[in-house]
Amino acid sequence: MTTHAGPRIVSLSITERGSAMAAKLPYEHRRGRLVETVKEEWGRCDGLVVFAAAAIAVRAIAGLLTDKESDPAVVSVDESGRYAIVLCGGHRREANALAREVAACTGASPVISTGTDLAGLPALDTLVGFEARGDVAALGRAWLDGRPPAMRVDAVLEEWPIPASLRGLARIARNADHNADPEHTTITVTDSATQPAAGEVILAPESLVLGVGASTGASPDGLDRAVDNLLDSANLDVRCVGAVATLDAKTAEPAIVALAERLEVDLVGLGAAALAAVEVPNPSERVRRAVGTPSVSEAAALLAGGPGAQLIAGKTVSATGDSTVALARRRNPAGLLSVVGLGPGDPCMRTLQATAIVRHAEVVVGYKGYVDAASDLLSNSQLVVSYPIGAETERVRDALAYAGEGRSVALVCSGDPGVYALASLAFELAEGEGNLAIRVVPGVTAALSAAAILGAPLGHDHASISLSDLLTPWSQIERRIKAVAEGDFVVSFYNPRSARRSTQLPAAIEILSAHRSPSTPAAVVTDAGRPTETVTRTVLGELDPDGVAMFSLVVIGSTGTRWIGDRMVTPRGYAP
Numbered sequence: 185m186t187t188h189a190g191p192r193i194v195s196l197s198i199t200e201r202g203s204a205m206a207a208k209l210p211y212e213h214r215r216g217r218l219v220e221t222v223k224e225e226w227g228r229c230d231g232l233v234v235f236a237a238a239a240i241a242v243r244a245i246a247g248l249l250t251d252k253e254s255d256p257a258v259v260s261v262d263e264s265g266r267y268a269i270v271l272c273g274g275h276r277r278e279a280n281a282l283a284r285e286v287a288a289c290t291g292a293s294p295v296i297s298t299g300t301d302l303a304g305l306p307a308l309d310t311l312v313g314f315e316a317r318g319d320v321a322a323l324g325r326a327w328l329d330g331r332p333p334a335m336r337v338d339a340v341l342e343e344w345p346i347p348a349s350l351r352g353l354a355r356i357a358r359n360a361d362h363n364a365d366p367e368h369t370t371i372t373v374t375d376s377a378t379q380p381a382a383g384e385v386i387l388a389p390e391s392l393v394l395g396v397g398a399s400t401g402a403s404p405d406g407l408d409r410a411v412d413n414l415l416d417s418a419n420l421d422v423r424c425v426g427a428v429a430t431l432d433a434k435t436a437e438p439a440i441v442a443l444a445e446r447l448e449v450d451l452v453g454l455g456a457a458a459l460a461a462v463e464v465p466n467p468s469e470r471v472r473r474a475v476g477t478p479s480v481s482e483a484a485a486l487l488a489g490g491p492g493a494q495l496i497a498g499k500t501v502s503a504t505g506d507s508t509v510a511l512a513r514r515r516n517p518a519g520l521l522s523v524v525g526l527g528p529g530d531p532c533m534r535t536l537q538a539t540a541i542v543r544h545a546e547v548v549v550g551y552k553g554y555v556d557a558a559s560d561l562l563s564n565s566q567l568v569v570s571y572p573i574g575a576e577t578e579r580v581r582d583a584l585a586y587a588g589e590g591r592s593v594a595l596v597c598s599g600d601p602g603v604y605a606l607a608s609l610a611f612e613l614a615e616g617e618g619n620l621a622i623r624v625v626p627g628v629t630a631a632l633s634a635a636a637i638l639g640a641p642l643g644h645d646h647a648s649i650s651l652s653d654l655l656t657p658w659s660q661i662e663r664r665i666k667a668v669a670e671g672d673f674v675v676s677f678y679n680p681r682s683a684r685r686s687t688q689l690p691a692a693i694e695i696l697s698a699h700r701s702p703s704t705p706a707a708v709v710t711d712a713g714r715p716t717e718t719v720t721r722t723v724l725g726e727l728d729p730d731g732v733a734m735f736s737l738v739v740i741g742s743t744g745t746r747w748i749g750d751r752m753v754t755p756r757g758y759a760p
Contacts, residue, residue: 191230202235284560318380390426395485406504429488516590525627528713639751
């Protein structure tokens with residue numbers, strides 16, 4: 185399954201007020217020479233955010249527009265910061281998503297005019313894991329006029345997961361002539377290299393895996409021709425190739441690397457022992473003696489295809505004689521669960537990786553508050569599943585179940601997913617799952633966010649402790665606090681207090697006070713990185729537990745920590 189790197193977005197301003205708003209965004213920023221800068225960046229970036237009147241922005245881009253596939257997303261923000269207006273790029277170039285993200289960072293209102301977005305209909309040309317071919321616009325117009333399309337799915341793809349936004353469409357047989365009536369439109373899910381008929385949009389899934397074997401120095405052109413001939417002879421769409429698989433010792437072979445890059449798919453390396461365990465129709469003793477497995481191309485295609493994969497084109501030798509190719513069809517895509525940290529709450533403090541993954545996930549799962557915090561990244565094409573507070577195990581089990589169906593799933597957490605969040609639970613519950621990958625996408629945890637607000641309290645050794653005894657016995661928490669106190673660590677207390685837990689923080693303060701002066705710097709940061717953020721700067725002897733809430737973080741310094749003005753600083757020892 186392919187991953188998504190963050191796009192290159194450039195913000196442009198011509199006034200001080202525009203520059204101040206641009207500073208709130210996590211993008212490159214250039215000021216002045218608006219028309220010239222737009223021309224310079226037009227073919228180099230994925231999106232432009234122009235802080236100027238919409239009319240000015242329109243004139244700046246008018247002579248540069250070519251087509252919706254290649255033009256960057258363009259969003260205009262007025263000088264008062266009231267509106268973030270999509271000028272071009274809609275959903276195809278993710279301008280709608282960009283406008284929501286800009287609005288979340290600046291406080292503007294996104295202005296989006298794409299019909300399908302406003303009507304709550306899926307954008308077929310941005311569905312995760314599919315490539316759309318055909319007259320998407322015409323089908324969309326018919327759907328907006330109240331004539332939803334029917335859906336055909338090739339029999340060989342019946343187990344392939346259909347996007348949640350399309351599941352309600354009526355199914356028709358593959359050979360039914362739905363397009364005989366021009367009023368009707370059809371969505372066809374197929375990996376065949378067929379051309380869409382009038383009123384038909386083909387959704388091509390990443391259902392195919394190419395297995396490749398190659399000699400050292402194999403001809404890239406020879407390998408490319410062998411792949412193209414194999415796909416043509418099977419009447420299969422090259423856009424449906426989701427991965428290239430080979431022996432792990434060959435993942436740096438230039439011809440294979442170039443093939444994966446040309447197809448824009450992942451290159452999967454597999455060990456010889458694992459390949460040797462795969463039954464294939466055309467094993468070779470010569471190959472086994474050379475690389476330790478009797479098959480590379482066929483075995484790699486089947487193994488990378490996952491459970492139930494079927495070989496649909498056996499080993500074929502290239503015309504140059506130095507590479508072999510084979511083709512398998514997956515039963516369903518490999519599942520991917522991304523456990524994503526959204527940071528402390530401010531959209532500008534999300535990482536680009538977290539933003540891209542949530543935006544491109546087919547399913548987004550999380551506590552309602554966290555899902556709402558990522559609302560600017562969500563679209564009508566996604567299945568969004570939110571839960572009340574608690575229910576952590578249910579959240580993770582459901583996320584794993586969706587990923588087990590072959591879907592791309594984002595399980596969203598606040599802060600960092602590995603710090604008092606759900607990354608560890610996901611690995612525990614997924615133990616033994618075969619065709620499922622889990623990745624952890626880091627975020628800015630509360631301690632780091634609060635530290636940045638306070639100054640540099642974590643500049644030397646420090647520790648984090650959760651005061652919640654819902655999952656950990658208080659006796660164990662108490663031992664950890666004593667160890668931190670005796671070790672003279674700066675400490676950050678997570679989950680310090682709630683309506684049902686009011687005694688833990690006073691007890692922690694008492695333990696620390698036995699080892700530290702009452703004048704030790706202390707602080708309480710509540711709702712760090714959110715509009716409701718509050719900060720209390722004090723000392724250990726005057727720290728009032730009644731001023732602490734569940735969403736507070738309490739930071740207490742070591743014996744070396746001091747206040748420098750309103751900055752809490754723990755020296756590392758660099759200064760003489």
